[in-house]
Each structure stands twice: as structure tokens, then as C-alpha cells.
Amino acid sequence: MNDETVKGLLRKAGLKVTNQRMMVLDIIASHPAEHLTAEEIYDLAKVNSPEIGLATIYRTVQVLLDLHVIDKVTFDDGFTRYELNGEESASGHRHHHAICTGCGKVYSLESDLLDSLEEEVMEKLGFLVTNHEVKLYGLCSECRKKNEKKEVMNREEREK
Amino acid sequence: MNDETVKGLLRKAGLKVTNQRMMVLDIIASHPAEHLTAEEIYDLAKVNSPEIGLATIYRTVQVLLDLHVIDKVTFDDGFTRYELNGEESASGHRHHHAICTGCGKVYSLESDLLDSLEEEVMEKLGFLVTNHEVKLYGLCSECRKKNEKKEVMNREEREK
DNA sequence: CTGATTGCAAATCATTTGCAGTCAA
DNA sequence: TTGACTGCAAATGATTTGCAATCAG
Numbered sequence: 001m002n003d004e005t006v007k008g009l010l011r012k013a014g015l016k017v018t019n020q021r022m023m024v025l026d027i028i029a030s031h032p033a034e035h036l037t038a039e040e041i042y043d044l045a046k047v048n049s050p051e052i053g054l055a056t057i058y059r060t061v062q063v064l065l066d067l068h069v070i071d072k073v074t075f076d077d078g079f080t081r082y083e084l085n086g087e088e089s090a091s092g093h094r095h096h097h098a099i100c101t102g103c104g105k106v107y108s109l110e111s112d113l114l115d116s117l118e119e120e121v122m123e124k125l126g127f128l129v130t131n132h133e134v135k136l137y138g139l140c141s142e143c144r145k146k147n148e149k150k151e152v153m154n155r156e157e158r159e160k
Numbered sequence: 161m162n163d164e165t166v167k168g169l170l171r172k173a174g175l176k177v178t179n180q181r182m183m184v185l186d187i188i189a190s191h192p193a194e195h196l197t198a199e200e201i202y203d204l205a206k207v208n209s210p211e212i213g214l215a216t217i218y219r220t221v222q223v224l225l226d227l228h229v230i231d232k233v234t235f236d237d238g239f240t241r242y243e244l245n246g247e248e249s250a251s252g253h254r255h256h257h258a259i260c261t262g263c264g265k266v267y268s269l270e271s272d273l274l275d276s277l278e279e280e281v282m283e284k285l286g287f288l289v290t291n292h293e294v295k296l297y298g299l300c301s302e303c304r305k306k307n308e309k310k311e312v313m314n315r316e317e318r319e320k
Numbered sequence: 321c322t323g324a325t326t327g328c329a330a331a332t333c334a335t336t337t338g339c340a341g342t343c344a345a
Numbered sequence: 346t347t348g349a350c351t352g353c354a355a356a357t358g359a360t361t362t363g364c365a366a367t368c369a370g
Binding site for chain 3: 199214218238239
């Protein structure tokens with residue numbers, strides 16, 4: 001989805017194409033996989049437009065959410081984050097996230113392996129799935145290595 | 161998991177077994193699949209203990225979260241909700257939720273169909289999944305029926 | 321022009337925290 | 346007895362809102 005497409009969506013919705021709106025969109029688009037918070041978007045926006053207000057960021061992400069241009073994500077750290085909607089994936093479904101409980105790093109996954117789960121829900125509950133959100137919590141390879149080292153150290157400590 | 165088990169967990173953690181803590185636990189346990197908010201737990205607690213404070217609810221759910229007796233869930237409505245940890249399911253993994261975008265009702269699912277996804281993440285990223293959270297958004301059978309009716313009405317309206 | 325949008329500051333509202341009194345062990 | 350726990354009220358911090366000025370169409 002490019003700027004022009006979004007401009008079209010804005011107009012179709014009877015909304016105006018403003019510098020602030022396009023700037024927020026571009027900031028989110030140019031930081032893929034970074035899951036920016038409103039405050040982070042605000043700080044980046046201020047670099048080129050120091051007069052912009054934080055309220056504008058909040059109002060703009062709401063507009064972009066309504067247009068399904070972006071999606072909301074949270075990783076239980078008290079912040080709402082925003083990312084481009086993965087509309088490319090025919091299904092319209094969002095991608096998944098793997099969150100490391102060790103270092104907090106977030107990995108984005110593209111796999112769409114929930115089809116069988118969604119079919120099951122349709123059959124058993126008559127529930128039609130239109131979107132999903134998957135978060136995997138665990139340890140990334142780096143943190144697993146660190147943990148192993150720590151365990152070795154603890155063992156040596158104990159065996160003293 | 162019963163009261164006695166939790167009392168044991170509290171003692172093992174060097175924490176005290178208080179009426180407030182057991183009451184909050186019992187309220188959450190006796191409202192399965194209702195995904196209570198702190199405020200809702202507070203209102204239910206006040207029925208029998210009008211002097212209890214909301215801060216105690218927040219502090220208590222934090223303790224129960226630390227002990228992995230309960231889990232946190234959010235459905236993007238601005239509230240944090242709490243539910244008993246589905247520790248029964250050998251894997252220690254949480255169950256899934258299907259959230260109706262029509263009426264907001266939440267269905268709990270027990271299926272554990274993410275194994276292949278988790279294996280893939282392990283192979284490709286070296287990321288070890290220890291827990292996951294799955295939310296399916298869509299329309300429940302009731303709301304689908306309502307939508308169909310509405311569509312028929314719209315069509316009739318258009319064809320006038 | 322003119323209503324939508326913005327920036328600012330003040331308001332909201334869920335959650336957290338300090339503190340003095342209370343209670344479990 | 347005594348440190349952990351609780352209730353209360355005040356503080357915090359992300360997000361929202363009212364309003365006058367500004368801007369897109």
C-alpha cells in the first residue's frame with residue numbers, strides 16, 4: 001500500500017489529506033517491524049515538524065486504524081504500538097509475533113498456520129474468523145545461550 | 161488448582177495467606193470464562209467485604225500473576241482482564257479466545273493447534289516458545305444471522 | 321469560504337504508590 | 346511481636362477532549 005492508495009482511502013472516507021496524516025503514515029511505513037508507540041512516532045515526527053502535537057498522533061493513528069491501513073499491537077508493557085497492516089497476505093490476516101521474555105525483542109512471523117484452527121472454530125461454533133492475532137512468548141536463541149551460560153555458572157557455584 | 165494448592169504456593173513464596181487474597185482467587189475461579197476486570201472483581205468482592213480497596217485487587221492479581229495462578233488477557237477495550245491459568249493442559253499453554261466483533265462476546269477455545277507453528281519458529285529462528293496467546297476476531301453465529309438479515313433488508317431497500 | 325483538522329492545555333481514567341494502621345505467623 | 350499486608354487518598358502516565366486558530370478542498 002503506497003501513499004497514493006491511502007490518499008484515495010482518505011478521500012473516499014470524506015477525510016482530508018493533510019501533511020500530518022501523511023507524515024505519520026510514512027513514519028510507520030519506514031520503520032517496519034519496529035512496532036512504534038505513539039510517543040515514538042511523535043518524537044520522529046518532531047524532527048521535521050517540531051510544532052506537531054501528540055494529540056495529532058493519537059488522532060491520526062485512530063484514522064489509519066479505521067481505514068485498516070495500520071494495526072494495533074501490544075506486548076504487555078503498557079504501550080499500544082502500531083504497524084502497517086499486512087493487507088498483502090490475500091487473507092487480510094495479520095502476521096504473528098514472537099516476543100522474547102528474556103530481552104523483550106519482538107520477531108515478526110509471516111506464517112499462516114492457523115487455517116485448521118479457524119476451520120475447527122467455524123465447524124464447532126459457527127464462528128467466522130476474519131482476523132487473528134498470535135503472540136508466541138519464549139526465549140530467543142541469544143537469550144537461550146545466555147541462560148545456558150548462567151546455568152553452567154550456577155552449577156559450578158553449587159559444586160564448590 | 162484448588163485453594164489449598166494456592167495457599168501452598170503463597171507460603172512457598174514467603175507470602176501470607178490473607179482473606180483478601182483467597183477472596184479474589186475465589187471470585188476469579190467462580191466466574192470462569194467471564195474474563196473479569198479489576199473493577200469487576202472489586203465490585204464482586206465488595207458484596208461480602210465492603211471495606212476492601214481497589215488497590216488490594218490490583219496488588220492481589222499481581223501476586224496471583226507472579227505465581228502463575230491466573231493469566232492476563234486484553235481484548236482491546238482498554239481493560240486488563242484476568243482468568244484462571246489453564247495449567248491443566250500439560251503443555252502449560254494458555255487457551256485461545258474468539259472475540260466477536262459484532263457483539264463483543266468472547267468464546268474460550270481449548271484446542272492446541274499451534275504445535276507446527278512453534279516447531280517452525282524453533283527451527284528457523286532458534287526461538288523456544290514457552291507460551292502463546294491467540295485471539296481470533298470474527299463474527300459469532302448469532303451476529304452472522306443478524307448481518308444476513310440486515311443485508312437482505314438493504315437489498316430490498318435498494319431495489320425499491 | 322467553511323467545515324475539518326490541528327496544537328495546546330486541561331481532563332480522563334485505569335493502574336500504581338506512599339503511608340499509617342492492621343493482621344498473619 | 347513484627348514485618349507483611351491493607352485501605353485510603355494522592356500520584357502517575359497513557360490517551361482523550363474542548364476550544365480557538367489554521368488549513369484543505
